[in-house]
Amino acid sequence: MSIRASILTTALCGLLAFAAPAFAGGATVGPNGEKPTPSSDLKLTDAEVAKLKEGKFTAALLWHTSSDFVTAVSAGATDEFTRLGIKVVATTDAGFDSAKQLSDVETVMAKSPSAILALPLDPVGSAKAFQAAKEKGIKLVFLSNVPAGYKQGTDYVSIVTDDLFQMGKQAADQLAKALGNKGKVAWIFHDAQYYVTNQRDNAFKSTIENDYKDIKIVDSKGIADPARAEEIAQGLLTKTPDLDGIYVTWAEPAEGVLAALRSAGNTKTKIVTLDLSEPVALDMVKGGNVTGIVADKAYELGRAMATDAAYGLLGKEAPAFVVAPAITITKENVADGYKQSLNRDAPKSVIDAAK
Structure with a gap:
């Protein structure tokens, strides 16, 4: 779905x-x-x-x-x-x-x-x-x-x-791994009553709360319009400038969150999101803020x-x-991840950067 x-x-x-x-x-x-x-x-x-x-x-x-x-x-x-x-x-x-x-x-x-x-x-x-x-x-x-x-x-x-549950859970597991199982994170969820995103988002939240006791969700914001993602992220960073990680409900708003982190000169805060996008994947393989992407097959x-x-x-x-099934995609398996998810090659920009 x-x-x-x-x-x-x-x-x-x-x-x-x-x-x-x-x-x-x-x-x-x-x-x-x-x-x-x-x-x-x-x-x-x-x-x-x-x-x-x-x-x-x-x-x-x-x-x-x-x-x-x-x-x-x-x-x-x-x-x-x-x-x-x-x-x-x-x-x-x-x-x-x-x-x-x-x-x-x-x-x-x-x-x-x-x-x-x-x-x-x-x-x-x-x-x-x-x-x-x-x-x-x-x-x-x-x-x-x-x-x-x-x-x-x-x-x-x-x-x-x-x-859907595995997509959210794998996102939580990947972010926790990147943070060494401890830290302060923000949860940007889909602010609409929509079956698919609601399950994915809540699976992330419940996994962090149940499985990672030293990771705290210190702030959360709903988003309905992806165009507001950068603005929302700026607000989160103003309130909690030392966030260790941010979960973003899917890749399009994650691009806005990434833009906010870059504007703030923030190279520390890690992002995890769902679904593939070239800008998000490119940041990930370049060793940027994005630590992983969870996609469907x-x-x-x-x-x-x-x-x-x-x-x-x-x-x-x-x-x-x-x-x-869901699949967690990182820099190490990005080429295979695109194949498994979309049955096509990863964008050339992503492959070149991964080298």
């Missing part, structure tokens, strides 16, 4: 309003409290693959936007569909517009796909958008969110997202979504809620 720098924008914050359920024993839970199933548990037998290839099934990918993240999810899904003999007949980009998503569904319906993969842009609007596909028996697999009133196993096959998200769709086409019971 991710969702990831590319989709966690101010526009999206206004569209998605899912309350984040409480953690279940330190694990990611679904929008309705579903227990997680690792994406690695999704498997098809040789006989099932042969049956899918005989079925002449088709699929459509109805995305919410275009980005490196979406490109990687699409690649993972397309590669798996190709392996299963399922033809992708349409790929769309709603541009964060729920009305456009409805139009995209209507357009794609003319191609009669057997399965649709999509990220619903808002609960009520998406319930209407996918109604016709649901009634026609098209197998629906959703990324991170679910339309209002839809029931798993009846209206859709499965939800697939990141291991977007390509694996796509593979899992396609496999879930195959479960639906086979009439095979699918898990309600599937999570793909």
Whole structure:
């Protein structure tokens, strides 16, 4: 779910309003409290693959936007569909517009796909958008969110997202490692009721509080508009100039926090954030303030979504809620991290600086 720098924008914050359920024993839970199933548990037998290839099934990918993240999810899904003999007949980009998503569904319906993969842009609007596909028996697999009133196993096959708790936990572990397990940190969280970021942010906070007794969260600030990140960071540094570390909810606002630290001539305070961005990764490999980035495995998200769709086409019971792994990326593994997350090479600037 991710969702990831590319989709966690101010526009999206206004569209998605899912309350984040409480953690279940330190694990990611679904929008309705579903227990997680690792994406690695999704498997098809040789006989099932042969049956899918005989079925002449088709699929459509109805995305919410275009980005490196979406490109990687699409690649993972397309590669798996190709392996299963399922033809992708349409790929769309709603541009964060729920009305456009409805139009995209209507357009794609003319191609009669057997399965649709999509990220619903808002609960009520998406319930209407996918109604016709649901009634026609098209197998629906959703990324991170679910339309209002839809029931798993009846209206859709499965939800697939990141291991949200692990993303926050790994961020806490990485920052703690950089600080030698002690110090004063600030927590910049996403100030919106949004299922994905809420779980990630709270996982960081709970991990620091529970696992690192000598690290204290001495200040916290919510952020809804990434453009305010530099201003917020300046306020934190004015109040507590000797901060040892800062957690930032995702990479775009982390760029603003980094700018504030540079303006203050601060080379000491460490940053940890979630989701890949070239400026943040470049600072990290140059030995700057950024100590690590935790990212999702977007390509694996796509593979899992396609496999879930195959479960639906086979009439095979699918898990309600599937999570793909998180990965901690540092200077030492940045090239491999980009490959694992986005299934592409790291930017040339990052590779050159890492040398």
